[in-house]
Amino acid sequence: MALAALSGTATRRRDHAGGMSAFERSRRRLYLPFVVPALLLHLVFVIGPTAAALWISFHRWDGVSPMEWTGLDNYTALLEDSTFRTALVNTLVILVVAGLAIFVISFVLTMIVRELRWKSFVRSVLFFPHIVSAIVLSIVWGFIFQHNGVVNTILDRLFGAEPIPWLNADNLFVMILIGTVWLSTGLYVTIIMAGVDRIPQYFYDDAQLAGASAFQRLRHVTLPLSWDVISVAAIFWTISSLKIFEFIYAFGGTTNDLPPPGVWNSALFVYGESFGGRSPSYLFGYASASAILMLGLFAFLVVGLRRLMRRDPIEF
Numbered sequence: 001m002a003l004a005a006l007s008g009t010a011t012r013r014r015d016h017a018g019g020m021s022a023f024e025r026s027r028r029r030l031y032l033p034f035v036v037p038a039l040l041l042h043l044v045f046v047i048g049p050t051a052a053a054l055w056i057s058f059h060r061w062d063g064v065s066p067m068e069w070t071g072l073d074n075y076t077a078l079l080e081d082s083t084f085r086t087a088l089v090n091t092l093v094i095l096v097v098a099g100l101a102i103f104v105i106s107f108v109l110t111m112i113v114r115e116l117r118w119k120s121f122v123r124s125v126l127f128f129p130h131i132v133s134a135i136v137l138s139i140v141w142g143f144i145f146q147h148n149g150v151v152n153t154i155l156d157r158l159f160g161a162e163p164i165p166w167l168n169a170d171n172l173f174v175m176i177l178i179g180t181v182w183l184s185t186g187l188y189v190t191i192i193m194a195g196v197d198r199i200p201q202y203f204y205d206d207a208q209l210a211g212a213s214a215f216q217r218l219r220h221v222t223l224p225l226s227w228d229v230i231s232v233a234a235i236f237w238t239i240s241s242l243k244i245f246e247f248i249y250a251f252g253g254t255t256n257d258l259p260p261p262g263v264w265n266s267a268l269f270v271y272g273e274s275f276g277g278r279s280p281s282y283l284f285g286y287a288s289a290s291a292i293l294m295l296g297l298f299a300f301l302v303v304g305l306r307r308l309m310r311r312d313p314i315e316f
Helices: 002-017 022-056 073-079 082-113 119-131 134-145 150-159 172-197 201-209 214-225 227-242 246-252 266-274 284-308
Strands: none
Touching: 022 284, 073 284, 082 119, 082 172, 082 227, 082 266, 082 284, 119 172, 134 150, 134 172, 134 246, 172 227, 172 246, 201 214, 214 227, 227 284, 246 266, 266 284
């Protein structure tokens, strides 16, 4: 037995000398059947299309004719395109303004709902807009705020007020912002509540015994102990805000037309350039260049946000 033990020890030492134990090698082999399919799907549906878009962005192409190499012409033209600049600004406004509103409202609702007896039901009601098609919700949103819609009818009955043109060109983007907040708040209430609910109650009890006010408990207990969940939610929103399309497309547009360019965001700009929203039509190279620029900008924002929100993990 002593020889067997010595032999086993020598084998383990040889494994460690090679940089990996036998157990670690077997565990890595076990990972492969699960990891490889996901990597292949990611390569085919994410990396591949991104690389193709990058290649197309250096060409003039209508989707049918042979590609014509243009180098950086599409990128330089974008910098002089006022509609692209508007779409960029609108995208950043959605990211910052709607994002701040979503997180403030979500946190307030989380603090209120978690104290209710029927919090599961209330949370489901808040989450409901997120599971319904954005197209359907855009129709509902338009019905509520149209000239003879629900809001103007209520204002007329209560105050005799003249109908407010909520959906005219001047107010349309503001209504899109408000609708985006309405659509997204339920999801972030659910995410933040999941982080807050895992905090042990005795942290709050100890803070209350120490004389901490409700605001102090929020600042020194709730926020630090749920910060990892909040940071993940913030990064998720940053990525999601770049891809908002259906609600703006259906709410701001008509049956045959896109919304006015003044309310376009990056996703609508790519769609409009690709499928004939502007003249000339079907500029796939130009649209791909705008998508690549937006991708680079938001990748920079995500990396910066991760660094900004990084905190040492708190174990409890």
